[in-house]
């Protein structure tokens with residue numbers, strides 16, 4: 482459900498800034514866990530967003546999900562391989578200045594880094 486809100490905000494921003502696409506980072510593991518990361522959800526959402534804005538419709542706004550078929554460990558390995566500053570990524574589902582390392586997002590992050598064989602630069606900050 483929350484992705485409907487996030488992508489609506491992104492669409493409003495795209496409309497004002499002249500963007501032609503919105504890029505989401507959902508992976509195949511997310512698609513198994515959350516209904517609002519499914520292909521059906523995004524097809525409906527894109528239709529609703531473009532129906533609501535002549536500017537986005539003229540621009541042919543697309544919601545792109547280039548990682549949707551990759552597992553979370555594959556995404557971690559890809560990110561590490563292309564030099565993504567992993568210390569700047571955020572996985573925690575709770576608010577705060579640091580990852581909690583107890584929520585589902587933090588647990589899945591730790592599992593993915595371990596499965597990918599990539600050291601998590603934030604792991605040293607575990608409390």
Ligand SMILES: [Zn+2]
Nearest residue numbers: 573581584587
């Ligand atoms: Zn957390």
